[in-house]
Amino acid sequence: MLSCQVIMNALDHLAPRSLAEDWDNPGLLVGSFAQKVSRIMVALDVDDAVVDEAIERKADMIVAHHPAIFHGMKQLRTDLPLGRRLAKLVTHHIAVAAAHTNLDIARGGVNDVLAARLGLEKLSAFVVTGESDGEVESLGRIGTLPAPVSIEDFAGHVKTSLHVSHVRLAAAANRPVRCVAVCGGAGAEFIDKAAIRGADVYVTGDVKYHEAQRAVELGMHVVDAGHFGTEFPVVSVLAEHLRAALENERGEIEIFITNRQQDVFQVVI
Incomplete structure (x- = not known):
């Protein structure tokens, strides 16, 4: 077993909390830094399915991308979904941590994984958020394909x-x-x-009708691959990063990814 503090140190090394946007809520959200952890489940969201899976698979901790607690709470209502989930987590002594915009920005995080999946080369910063150790930090990435393709082929x-x-x-x-x-x-x-940066296409999620219309008016394609689709690839990479970061610690730890998490949206034809 390892202390939750050791795991949080490793997570902060991978995705420093200092990178997070001011409005965000990353870090340890449920549990104690002193509690012992032997099994970590990595997920995108802390939803009901993930909580139940964590209990069944005897996880001591969930490390997620999206924070389980995002906005300020004035009540812990167990007759409402969030309160019920939090009560279940506390009852089963499951700690919960999140690396959100800090993982979006971090090198090797959400956007580097997305760019790699798409085969992009010569990556550079997109939406600059700051500077660390003389290097620019940013949300998103811009890169190039090895050769030009049609937009239809690229979407596929x-x-x-x-x-x-x-x-x-x-x-x-x-x-x-x-x-x-x-x-x-x-x-x-x-x-x-x-569009200003000269992208031929922009890949993201949750694009609204008029936003897509705006992109087309600017002469740029948009591919909306969904919020889940563009972020879930980081889950397996985050698990591997944590395994590597914790392998030399004194104490056994098992890290696995959720096998139940799925996109909230389904396509009905």
């Missing part, structure tokens, strides 16, 4: 590479794709920035 490539059931494409005329901007999760607010 995104679908296959992310193992999603579908993507939504807003195509802007007959513009070949070489320069690609990506932002895992909900990144539609950066459509104008992607």
Whole structure:
């Protein structure tokens, strides 16, 4: 077993909390830094299915991308979904930690994993958030494909590479794709920035109708691969990072990923 503090130190090394946006809520959200942990489950969300799975698989801790507690709480109502989940976690002594925007920004985090899945090369910063050790930190990444492709072929490539059931494409005329901007999760607010940076296509999730329309008016394609689809690939990578970071610690630890988490959306044809 390892203390929760040791695990949080490893997580902070991988995705420093200092990188997180001011409005975010990463870190240890349930449990104690002193409690002992022998089994960690890594997931994207801490939803009911994940909590039940953690209990059944005897996990002592859940490390997730999305914070289990996001907004301030004034009551712990066990007749409501969040309160019921938190009560269940406390009852079963399961600690919960989150690495959210800090993992989005971190090198090797959400956006580097997304870019790698899509085969992008020559990556550079997209939405600059700060500077650390002389290097620029940013949300999202911009990179290039080895060779230009049609937008239809690229959209198919995104679908296959992310193992999603579908993507939504807003195509802007007959513009070949070489320069690609990506932002895992909900990144539609950066459509104008992607266009200004010269991206042929922007890959993100949760794009609304008028936002897609705006991208097309700017002459840039948009591929919406979903919030889940653009972020879930980081889960397995995060698990591997934690295994590597903790392998030399004194104490046995087992790290595994959820096998029940799925996109809240289903496609009905």
